[in-house]
Amino acid sequence: MEYYSNQINRLIEELARLPGIGAKSAQRLAFYLLNQPKDNVRQLAETIMDAREHICYCKECFTLTDRELCPICSSSQRDHSTIMVVENTRDLAAYEKTGKYDGVYHVLHGAISPMLGIGPGDIKLKELMTRLQQDISEVIIATNSSLEGETTAMYISKLIKPTGIKVSRIASGVPVGGDLECIDEVTLLRALEGRVEL
Amino acid sequence: MEYYSNQINRLIEELARLPGIGAKSAQRLAFYLLNQPKDNVRQLAETIMDAREHICYCKECFTLTDRELCPICSSSQRDHSTIMVVENTRDLAAYEKTGKYDGVYHVLHGAISPMLGIGPGDIKLKELMTRLQQDISEVIIATNSSLEGETTAMYISKLIKPTGIKVSRIASGVPVGGDLECIDEVTLLRALEGRVEL
Numbered sequence: 154m155e156y157y158s159n160q161i162n163r164l165i166e167e168l169a170r171l172p173g174i175g176a177k178s179a180q181r182l183a184f185y186l187l188n189q190p191k192d193n194v195r196q197l198a199e200t201i202m203d204a205r206e207h208i209c210y211c212k213e214c215f216t217l218t219d220r221e222l223c224p225i226c227s228s229s230q231r232d233h234s235t236i237m238v239v240e241n242t243r244d245l246a247a248y249e250k251t252g253k254y255d256g257v258y259h260v261l262h263g264a265i266s267p268m269l270g271i272g273p274g275d276i277k278l279k280e281l282m283t284r285l286q287q288d289i290s291e292v293i294i295a296t297n298s299s300l301e302g303e304t305t306a307m308y309i310s311k312l313i314k315p316t317g318i319k320v321s322r323i324a325s326g327v328p329v330g331g332d333l334e335c336i337d338e339v340t341l342l343r344a345l346e347g348r349v350e351l
Numbered sequence: 352m353e354y355y356s357n358q359i360n361r362l363i364e365e366l367a368r369l370p371g372i373g374a375k376s377a378q379r380l381a382f383y384l385l386n387q388p389k390d391n392v393r394q395l396a397e398t399i400m401d402a403r404e405h406i407c408y409c410k411e412c413f414t415l416t417d418r419e420l421c422p423i424c425s426s427s428q429r430d431h432s433t434i435m436v437v438e439n440t441r442d443l444a445a446y447e448k449t450g451k452y453d454g455v456y457h458v459l460h461g462a463i464s465p466m467l468g469i470g471p472g473d474i475k476l477k478e479l480m481t482r483l484q485q486d487i488s489e490v491i492i493a494t495n496s497s498l499e500g501e502t503t504a505m506y507i508s509k510l511i512k513p514t515g516i517k518v519s520r521i522a523s524g525v526p527v528g529g530d531l532e533c534i535d536e537v538t539l540l541r542a543l544e545g546r547v548e549l
Contacts, residue, residue: 156447157440158417164402167395172383178371184441185370186399187406187415194403197365198396201384204362205392208385217385219356242355243382249354 161187213284215277216260217242225249225257232256234290238281238309240264240297248295256293259284264301265308271301273308282312291319298325359385411482413475414440414458423447423455430454432488436479436507438462438495446493454491457482462499463506469499471506480510489517496523 157165161183169179186194210216211223214236218224225231235256239245245258261276285292292313296302310320326344327336355363359381367377384392408414409421412434416422423429433454437443443456459474483490492507494500508518524542525534 156423156444158406158415158421160402160405160417161415161440164398167398170395171380173376173379180441180444181371182369183402184415184439187403189403191403195400197368198400200362200365201399202393202396204358204381205385205387205389207358208356217356217359217382219358223356225354241382242359243378246354246378 210260214258214260215262215280216245216258230255234288235293236281236284236289236291237293237295239295240302240305244295244297256291261296261305264296264299264305266301266304276305278309278312281309285313285316285318289318291321293321293323295323408458412456412458413460413478414443414456428453432486433491434479434482434487434489435491435493437493438500438503442493442495454489459494459503462494462497462503464499464502474503476507476510479507483511483514483516487516489519491519491521493521 164183164186165176165179168174168182169176171179174182186197207219208217209219211218211226212221213226214223216223216225220227226233232255236259237245237248237254237256238259238261239248240261240263242260245260248254248258259277259281261278261281263271263276265271265273265276281292292309294306294309296305296309306322310322313320324347325340326347327333327340333341362381362384363374363377366372366380367374369377372380384395405417406415407417409416409424410419411424412421414421414423418425424431430453434457435443435446435452435454436457436459437446438459438461440458443458446452446456457475457479459476459479461469461474463469463471463474479490490507490511492504494503494507504520508520511518522545523538524545525531525538531539
């Protein structure tokens with residue numbers, strides 16, 4: 154690309170490496186940034202570096218945070234005997250947005266996937282088992298409803314069952330507001346199997 | 352958003368300010384960056400800052416470049432007597448990709464838009480008129496085919512006509528490979544008006 158200067162090309166290439174950003178979007182972003190006041194651009198760059206430098210895992214639940222204990226683990230208003238196991242911090246945030254769950258979390262940072270070569274040792278499973286030596290009444294498995302999420306859920310439940318702690322799995326079924334004819338067969342069957350008496 | 356730490360929230364907010372990036376994409380990008388090796392993230396941040404610090408306008412055609420004269424203006428292989436007027440550097444790049452235009456460019460950095468309060472003084476028009484005092488044989492106006500682009504084209508042509516320099520406008524019509532039934536009426540009429548004898 155002889156028509157842009159090297160620095161612009163490098164910027165476009167770097168931006169195009171981000172997930173969900175293709176060549177055209179990278180170009181648009183690059184020229185947007187080049188037209189912004191220098192201070193705004195410096196602030197963006199510094200925020201990116203700062204966040205990456207200072208973020209670490211919460212030593213209790215392993216979510217991403219900038220403190221030793223995340224706000225949820227350090228709160229006395231949460232029920233520390235109920236642990237919801239999620240795949241990542243975004244899933245944690247999704248449940249927090251409901252505002253109705255008052256237990257704590259455990260972030261696995263992945264799911265077991267033999268296809269991708271991710272085994273039980275590659276996610277924060279050992280750390281979960283260590284936490285279970287405390288006084289825990291229930292573990293709710295909220296991994297995704299994908300093949301990897303289901304495999305992980307099965308694996309964890311088998312691991313926990315012998316300890317006598319209650320293990321549950323969030324329900325699969327038709328999403329609220331979902332139109333039956335638009336929903337795949339597997340979900341429809343799950344919704345039937347998981348039917349509840351009214 | 353109590354469930355993320357401040358630094359993550361700030362990163363998400365900064366990313367969500369970029370054009371075409373909504374709240375969900377900003378979250379996805381933020382967690383992608385937090386999971387990348389520190390060196391990669393630092394490189395991205397530095398590329399952004401570097402590009403913004405070192406990019407300036409080419410003193411001849413006003414495209415964005417990191418040199419005093421852009422590669423096109425400093426090339427002896429280009430025809431410096433033909434100037435193509437474009438709205439921005441991306442449009443310049445679009446024509447450069449065709450590989451068939453061997454003149455030089457003039458980047459306006461915008462288009463006249465009374466709606467947005469952008470007048471002739473807000474784009475690089477005075478600079479274009481100054482360039483025309485050199486030996487120029489033709490000015491090709493390649494602003495967009497939008498209301499603003501058309502207004503700008505009309506304005507420029509009226510300004511240049513008295514100097515006796517040839518002024519032309521890129522053709523409007525049916526895009527190559529375009530299906531007639533999918534094309535709007537205005538374009539169809541333009542294509543009819545602009546018909547060429549075979």
